[in-house]
Amino acid sequence: MDEDAPVDKLEGVIIVKKGFVSIDNTPVKKVILQKSNMVKVLRNTIEEMGYKHWEADILFSNRYTIDLKKDIVEGKLKVCWIDIETARAETFDEGYDVNKNHFPDIDDADQVICCLTTKINNDVQTWLCGPTPLEGVRYFRYEKDMLEDFLKYYYTECPDLISAWNLDGFDLPYLINRCMKLGLDYKRFSKTKDVWTNEFKGKKEFKTFGTIQFDLLPAYKLWRKYGNLPLLESHSLDFVARTVVGEHKVDHGKSMSYLWKHDVKTLVEYNIQDVELLDKIDKQ
16 A cells, blocks of 8 residues: 555554555555455555555455465464363262263353363363362363463464364353353454354354364264265264274263262363364374
């Protein structure tokens, strides 16, 4: 755009580079914005201010390959496999029956995330909260502190893709809703801290910009369908793992509340094994 256009302090502008000229030798400068969807707004603003702009209509993907070709490194996607475990907050109350299984309300996020595991490339990290510490994990007494540490780690690692078994139907929306409930900055699930929310047929949907959401459950169903493979009796993670890789989830026969209160070692092993199965099924 025109070199004299006062854009440095406008919303979304992160870098301004001077010293360029247009095809007709007009002094111009290059402006880099935080997000591609801000280009149109800035373009209109510049026109209203009486200045000109050049090449502001080029698709951002093309702009990137033109300007930063030398910075595009070939390699594998940085994938984050993730799995969470939840339990009732009353688990440690006297008289509470920990043998009962209670599926959490996803929208209300009414249960504590007591344990979660990620695997990014080959790095496995597990978080645990509650009154019982365990060596070898990132342990926190309180859930809020645990999730804050997880969000810092996730945002710093900045994965290209996040995946789970029923990611869009449970793990991701529950994590986001739980973080919202605890007053945590859930927008760190996005590289640009931009999380889109939509409600469809009474159900919330989330999109984390800059990070691909790949739900392995529907993906595997489609893979079997278009691969002309026979239908499975079940699409549970345990059944698919037994069928595809000959392994299974950790058999414990207890509720999550029971494990959280009496056997955190098995709880962690169960959580880690789920994440390892995701990775193995994908590789298979």
